Amino acid sequence: MSERPLDGVKVVTFEHALAGPMTTEILGSYGAEVVRVETGTRLDWHRQAGPFIGNVSLPNRSACYLFVNSSKRAITLNLRLPKGIEIARRIVKWADVVVENFAGGVMAKMGLGYDDLCKVKPDIIMLSAGIYGQTGPFAHVKGHGGPLTALTGFPYITGFPGQEPQFPGFALTDFVAPRANVLAIVAALDYRRRTGKGQYLDASQFESAIHMLTPMVLEYEANGREPVGIGNRCGYAAPHGVYRCAGENRWCVIAVFTDDEWNALCRVMGDMEWAKQSRFQTPASRLDNEDELDGLVEQWTSTKQAEVIMKLLQEAGVPAGVVQTGADLDHDPQLTYRGFYRKLDHPDSIGSFTYSGMPARMSRTNYRITRAPMLGEDNEYVYTKILEMSDEEFVELMSGGLFE
Amino acid sequence: MSRGTSFSMTPSNETCEAMLTPYRVLDLTDEKGFYCGQLLGSLGADVIKIERPDGDYSRSIAPYYHDQPTLELSLHWLAYNSNKRGVTLNLESQDGKALFQRLVKKADVIVESSPLGYMDHLGLGCTDLERINPALVFTSITPFGQKGPYSDFKGPDLVCWAMGGLLAQTVDPDRPPVRISYINFAYQIASMDAAWSTAMALYWRATSGKGQHIDISIQESIVKTTFMEHEVWEVTGRQRERGSSFYKVPNSSVVLHTVWPVKDGYLYLMLRGGDLGARENPRIVQWMDEEGLADDFIKNVNWAELDWRNCTQAEVDRIHGYFARFFQSKTKAEITQGALERDIILQPICSPKDIVEHPQLEARGYWQEVEYPSPISQMTHPGRFFYPSASACRIWRRAPLVGEHNQEIYQGELGITTEEMVSLEEAGVI
Numbered sequence: 001m002s003e004r005p006l007d008g009v010k011v012v013t014f015e016h017a018l019a020g021p022m023t024t025e026i027l028g029s030y031g032a033e034v035v036r037v038e039t040g041t042r043l044d045w046h047r048q049a050g051p052f053i054g055n056v057s058l059p060n061r062s063a064c065y066l067f068v069n070s071s072k073r074a075i076t077l078n079l080r081l082p083k084g085i086e087i088a089r090r091i092v093k094w095a096d097v098v099v100e101n102f103a104g105g106v107m108a109k110m111g112l113g114y115d116d117l118c119k120v121k122p123d124i125i126m127l128s129a130g131i132y133g134q135t136g137p138f139a140h141v142k143g144h145g146g147p148l149t150a151l152t153g154f155p156y157i158t159g160f161p162g163q164e165p166q167f168p169g170f171a172l173t174d175f176v177a178p179r180a181n182v183l184a185i186v187a188a189l190d191y192r193r194r195t196g197k198g199q200y201l202d203a204s205q206f207e208s209a210i211h212m213l214t215p216m217v218l219e220y221e222a223n224g225r226e227p228v229g230i231g232n233r234c235g236y237a238a239p240h241g242v243y244r245c246a247g248e249n250r251w252c253v254i255a256v257f258t259d260d261e262w263n264a265l266c267r268v269m270g271d272m273e274w275a276k277q278s279r280f281q282t283p284a285s286r287l288d289n290e291d292e293l294d295g296l297v298e299q300w301t302s303t304k305q306a307e308v309i310m311k312l313l314q315e316a317g318v319p320a321g322v323v324q325t326g327a328d329l330d331h332d333p334q335l336t337y338r339g340f341y342r343k344l345d346h347p348d349s350i351g352s353f354t355y356s357g358m359p360a361r362m363s364r365t366n367y368r369i370t371r372a373p374m375l376g377e378d379n380e381y382v383y384t385k386i387l388e389m390s391d392e393e394f395v396e397l398m399s400g401g402l403f404e
Numbered sequence: 405m406s407r408g409t410s411f412s413m414t415p416s417n418e419t420c421e422a423m424l425t426p427y428r429v430l431d432l433t434d435e436k437g438f439y440c441g442q443l444l445g446s447l448g449a450d451v452i453k454i455e456r457p458d459g460d461y462s463r464s465i466a467p468y469y470h471d472q473p474t475l476e477l478s479l480h481w482l483a484y485n486s487n488k489r490g491v492t493l494n495l496e497s498q499d500g501k502a503l504f505q506r507l508v509k510k511a512d513v514i515v516e517s518s519p520l521g522y523m524d525h526l527g528l529g530c531t532d533l534e535r536i537n538p539a540l541v542f543t544s545i546t547p548f549g550q551k552g553p554y555s556d557f558k559g560p561d562l563v564c565w566a567m568g569g570l571l572a573q574t575v576d577p578d579r580p581p582v583r584i585s586y587i588n589f590a591y592q593i594a595s596m597d598a599a600w601s602t603a604m605a606l607y608w609r610a611t612s613g614k615g616q617h618i619d620i621s622i623q624e625s626i627v628k629t630t631f632m633e634h635e636v637w638e639v640t641g642r643q644r645e646r647g648s649s650f651y652k653v654p655n656s657s658v659v660l661h662t663v664w665p666v667k668d669g670y671l672y673l674m675l676r677g678g679d680l681g682a683r684e685n686p687r688i689v690q691w692m693d694e695e696g697l698a699d700d701f702i703k704n705v706n707w708a709e710l711d712w713r714n715c716t717q718a719e720v721d722r723i724h725g726y727f728a729r730f731f732q733s734k735t736k737a738e739i740t741q742g743a744l745e746r747d748i749i750l751q752p753i754c755s756p757k758d759i760v761e762h763p764q765l766e767a768r769g770y771w772q773e774v775e776y777p778s779p780i781s782q783m784t785h786p787g788r789f790f791y792p793s794a795s796a797c798r799i800w801r802r803a804p805l806v807g808e809h810n811q812e813i814y815q816g817e818l819g820i821t822t823e824e825m826v827s828l829e830e831a832g833v834i
Binding site for chain 2: 004064066163165172175186229255318338354356359
């Protein structure tokens with residue numbers, strides 16, 4: 001098997017929900033050995049959320065958990081017991097990187113704050129994947145990606161003119177933050193390799209999302225304007241939208257930026273008379289008459305299959321794409337060709353579940369996905385092999401309820 | 405505005421080494437990949453943006469500073485190209501290629517987002533450049549990746565949203581699915597993936613000595629940004645429920661509001677039953693009660709037992725009505741402050757103004773004032789995407805003017821003479 005870029009990097013993670021697990025899932029897929037600390041006494045909400053494989057509501061069958069927890073080991077440890085904290089510190093001593101995404105201050109209260117962990121491992125890299133960050137008046141406020149997405153302004157710039165703000169996707173910041181977190185951790189590893197120094201990385205989902213939204217901030221700064229949603233329009237391209245196609249709830253994107261693309265679209269549509277009118281002949285005039293143009297384009301798309309439109313247009317050099325649903329993604333020829341989805345088997349008669357791949361394909365050190373762990377699946381390995389507990393100690397602690 | 409922290413705009417030096425200080429990145433991207441170089445530059449990498457002699461065409465993406473449509477005043481361009489030096493270079497000319505190859509010898513990373521095959525066509529593809537510099541990390545960002553039946557397809561931002569499954573999830577019954585306006589979100593997400601994977605390749609190179617090619621598919625980046633679209637379909641055989649300003653409860657016909665009007669805007673809240681609802685909702689009801697807007701009915705709702713699937717829409721609407729009336733009596737600022745004091749997860753939908761004035765960002769020194777030449781003078785930027793305790797993540801320098809560092813890099817670093825510079829300029833190479 002080929003090498004991976006993070007081979008040899010050891011990560012321990014105290015995480016829940018989405019942003020923390022996705023951060024460490026990426027690290028694990030690229031070679032880091034990730035140990036996730038969980039407890040059965042207070043299950044991760046994602047283990048309870050479902051939908052469940054085979055419609056059986058058990059923590060190991062929740063798709064909501066499986067889909068962001070590939071490529072890591074999982075242990076159970078009861079951190080409410082003092083001995084649990086001591087064991088957690090022993091795992092930290094083994095690790096290079098600690099990740100956590102509890103509310104601000106929770107780790108420190110348990111005695112697992114950065115200062116505590118530095119005493120155990122002076123060059124530890126610790127990332128707190130926080131909502132608001134670890135300082136400031138909101139540091140201790142609980143939160144999750146849904147409300148936070150509202151806070152960052154994404155919905156403010158989503159929707160059609162005159163419409164109330166629309167909520168894009170799901171808890172979108174939960175998917176932005178892990179990218180920033182992984183970059184922070186890998187850069188900190190490189191820094192430590194060169195300088196010998198670890199550090200504390202105070203990450204805030206709020207801040208990483210707004211960093212991406214810098215143009216929106218500058219528009220307000222410079223021009224005093226607060227941009228709002230303009231539907232699917234672009235401002236410098238027309239037609240540029242999502243058009244109804246034949247079938248129930250089927251849609252296709254068409255986005256025309258140049259005169260060449262416009263002429264090609266007209267050819268594919270069958271050189272209709274309306275398209276020859278002067279008000280559609282330049283990019284500026286197409287933008288000026290966009291409402292009418294959208295209606296005319298949709299007259300053409302509404303009787304055809306979305307897939308057919310995409311292929312005809314792309315072959316003619318016009319940007320187009322089907323609005324794909326889960327079923328479409330499953331059959332997508334491009335994703336299939338690239339082997340993006342991996343169907344993996346699970347123990348305990350759970351059966352198979354399909355994991356998506358990672359978005360960065362490396363020519364020499366590509367990622368590998370392994371299935372998500374069952375609750376406490378790696379207890380024996382982690383406690384006896386990594387922490388080198390004797391069998392007696394392991395059994396004694398287990399019977400004392402430490403690994404619940 | 406005086407909220408920002410003012411930093412001197414000098415580049416990093418040895419006494420404040422940042423996380424990626426040793427690395428040089430040649431940035432050939434258009435708007436699909438701008439953000440990658442900016443992120444790496446925030447951590448101290450020396451990023452050189454290479455543009456066509458007449459300036460990157462993406463400099464003509466609106467909006468503009470004071471609506472003046474010139475190459476140096478695109479706010480989109482300025483937002484995503486800070487932390488870079490800038491040179492101009494015509495890669496289609498022989499002299500331009502030769503100069504580029506000299507730059508490649510001293511570089512660690514190339515980031516590019518050109519159409520598939522273009523770099524190979526120039527003789528500057530990954531395999532060509534590996535011969536010059538075997539330790540080079542070559543990162544390509546394309547809509548569908550380097551190989552496969554759709555790899556030649558065109559993929560503007562909206563197409564990538566659609567093909568990755570994210571677009572299908574934001575929809576109301578009366579309109580087409582809708583993307584986030586304004587920022588080309590799919591491109592920025594893919595650029596983040598390009599940045600962390602490039603950092604990983606550099607980390608591995610330190611022990612292996614080898615560079616490599618990184619293939620970013622924006623479609624795949626968007627699949628990895630979409631909540632359980634494929635997973636719900638696989639496990640249940642049904643499509644994941646859609647939402648936007650409402651949420652349709654799975655396995656029922658009940659619809660919940662998620663976007664609620666307040667006095668001066670909107671807030672987001674999904675009213676839940678079960679444990680989460682039992683924690684949050686009574687605190688809101690108590691707040692309601694303090695203001696005389698609650699009665700026995702709403703005070704006696706058993707949130708822990710509440711399952712919307714067992715309710716009629718009329719019952720849902722009755723409960724929602726109390727919250728709607730209460731929220732309409734509040735401003736966004738009152739909601740923010742009241743929720744903070746009562747430990748409730750309740751957030752307004754922020755406008756850009758609300759964000760710029762948010763007390764948390766101000767308290768954390770998030771904003772950074774960046775100086776610009778006339779006519780801008782100064783703008784306040786988000787400074788960082790996380791806060792490291794050793795080293796820094798910040799804006800080290802503003803985005804470059806067209807060809808601003810030609811002399812510094814071509815003459816100062818490559819040793820090109822003034823006469824050669826003149827003839828390169830006359831030939832349209834730089």
